[in-house]
Amino acid sequence: MPRFEELLEDFFYRPEEDVGALFDAGGIIEAPAAAAVEESPEEYLAFRLADETYAVRIGVVREIVKVPPLTEVPRSSAELLGVINLRGEVLPVYDLKLRLRLSTVPAPIAGPDANLAALPKSARILIVHDPEGDAGVLVDAVLEVVKLRPSTLEAPPRAVSGGDRSPITGIGRRREQLFILLDLAQALP
């Protein structure tokens, strides 16, 4: 009874079933049931640190300032380069390279052997929002604002993210270019 079987085919649901002209223009149209939710890209600020490109969510960055002479804080850890007086607000500035163990020597921008000329001309301090108080981080260069779609972000390789409090939250990719995504709240002390 082929005809009956055909009708039963119509009875049971298949997402790819033929619905003829039922929903074509002229009839009642609705958006596809499985309409993909428009994915909005998120903005990240890309910066350079020891020849690698890093990125942080744009929302955490309050402002970007040129590197002024810093005031060294005695008996502080090496990662704390010093404090900056930003329009009357005193903020700590950290050496991100030391924090991430990309370098062993603190950048020479505070204290008696301060030598701002030794820094790359493009060096900047990112003033970032931090739950424990805003802070500055020294970077080699600020590159650009990149838009990355959340679905294109990849988890960091397990070998990279040592421990459960890893500051690296993932890898963003734009064509051939890779961005190491940082969670500064974790990266800062």
Next chain:
Amino acid sequence: MTAEAWPKATSVPPAPQDGEGAYQLCAFFVGPAEYVIDIMRIDEILRPQRVSPVPNAPAWVEGVMNLRGAMVPVVDLRKRLAIAGAAPPRMKPKWLVTLVGRRKVALVVDGVSGVVRVTRAEIAPVPPFVTQGVNPAVIAACGPADRIKLLLNIKVLLREAA
């Protein structure tokens, strides 16, 4: 019977949905008769909602509803099937949001009576002279003698000629 508890439509070919070779069908009343449609077609079951009438639509189209941003046509099965007579008591009117292909259509029914499991062997065709036309809306029947349920062909129902 909440909408969340219903299985979501997946790319399942028309094959029995459980190990015992039984299909799960959603049973509902329109007037005094009980009908079933494939449970995989049911996206959700709503209480009657606000509907916006559409001018010049067929009489059996109540209008359209806005289902979380998607415009879904609302079809009154009672009018579409030209059914007179009351549903059994204690039935509560519901809207079955039904998948047709990748689209949704809300069917207005007098009440949802539950999920029935039937095997292929329990589904018997209805002779063509009982239903009308070459594309009958009622394909077959199933169930015990005291509670026959009619298998509805939604796709046929939605075609223009009434």
